[in-house]
Amino acid sequence: MTVLLVLLGGAVGAPSRYLIDRYVQRRRDGVFPWGTFTVNLIGCLILGLLTGSAHTLPAHVVTLLGTGFCGALTTFSTFGFETVRLLEDGSFREAGLNAVGGLILGTAIAALGYAVGAAL
Template sequence: MTVLLVLVGGAIGAPLRYLIDRVVQDRRDSLFPWGTFVVNLIGCLVLGALSGAGSALSSPLFLLLGTGFCGALTTYSTFSYETVRLAERAAYFYAAMNVVVSVSAGLIATVSTYALVHALVG
């Protein structure tokens, strides 16, 4: 049952990741990988909220949404690849900003939604 929940969550998160990435990136005329940034930020917000819910959230639901959905929605490998590609193109400012902004925003999003949901469910 555990594997099935993760599989279903991943089957929803992976195509959604692709679609969000394309919609966002197609609307931006910039070297910065906005699509990947947005999906990773959404994933951090969702996972922070799920974690903040703690024991109020059932384990199967966390497996479905946290492990499956967020795991497939977010992408550390694409973030890393896009950072390397920016550096290869000598877009060092964008490469550095991708790392700094993505990591900072992800941590802020996760911590703030965790704290908010934890305080509400508390």
């Protein structure tokens, strides 16, 4: 059952990542990877909410949404690739913003989600 829940969540998370990424990136100019940045922050918020409220949620919901959906929605490999690409292209400020900003904002948003989830 766990494998099916992860597959189902991933089947929704992966196309969601693509659609959100394309939607955001089409509306932003410049070299900064706003689409990937956005989906990773959304994933941090959802994972924070799930972790904070895990004591009240059934385990299958956490598996479906946390492991399946968020696992397919978020992407560390693309984050890393885009950061290196920015460095190789000489876009040092954007690379730093992507790496440091993503880590700081991602942690802060996950903590916020955790606090909200724990309060529910």
